[in-house]
Amino acid sequence: MEITRTTLGIAVGLAGTLFLGYCVYFDQQRRKDPLFKKKLRERREKLQQNSTRSRTMGGPLPDMSDHEAMQRFFLQQIQLGEELLAAGELEAGVEHLGQAVAVCGQTQQLLSVLQQTMPAPIFHLLLKKLPEVSERLRASMRGGGGALQEEDVE
CATH class of the missing domain: 1.20.960.10 (Mitochondrial outer membrane translocase complex, subunit Tom20 domain)
Incomplete structure (x- = not known):
């Protein structure tokens, strides 16, 4: 099976989107922590x-x-x-x-x-x-x- 440029581009885009979602999710969790501002x-x-x-x-x-x-x-x-x-x-x-x-x-x-x-x-x-x-x-x-x-x- 041959991987085309389009397939590779879609995979990289999807991986980037997942990583960005991961960052946003954990940033929200961190900011919700009641002690976050105090620790900061x-x-x-x-x-x-x-x-x-x-x-x-x-x-x-x-x-x-x-x-x-x-x-x-x-x-x-x-x-x-x-x-x-x-x-x-x-x-x-x-x-x-x-x-x-x-x-x-x-x-x-x-x-x-x-x-x-x-x-x-x-x-x-x-x-x-x-x-x-x-x-x-x-x-x-x-x-x-x-x-x-x-x-x-x-």
Whole structure:
């Protein structure tokens, strides 16, 4: 028995229709589930929290004795800070810039550049937050159980 193109086309069309019907049926069953919206909301909140936490963390702290790792960390923090500020997330952006300033070997020069390039209110927020960020970084690098390590454990 020879299969013609027409027969093959009809078989493929029928299989596609059955698959689409299967998808629609189970989507309806899923949406009828009384816990669906609750589960969906919880999943989205968890993803958003994880996303926010990873963005504010900036990754693990580098080894202070490894100059290249410190440089990569510094550049990563500057980049994340700029991206978050551009996205309108001032607190998180300032947090990252504060971490960059805290690990920078030439703090005064970096602050001078940031003062010239940032709007005054954001720069003042950075100055206000800098001691807190620096202390957290020092505590984390000492192994003193600072906030960064506690969130990293998750």
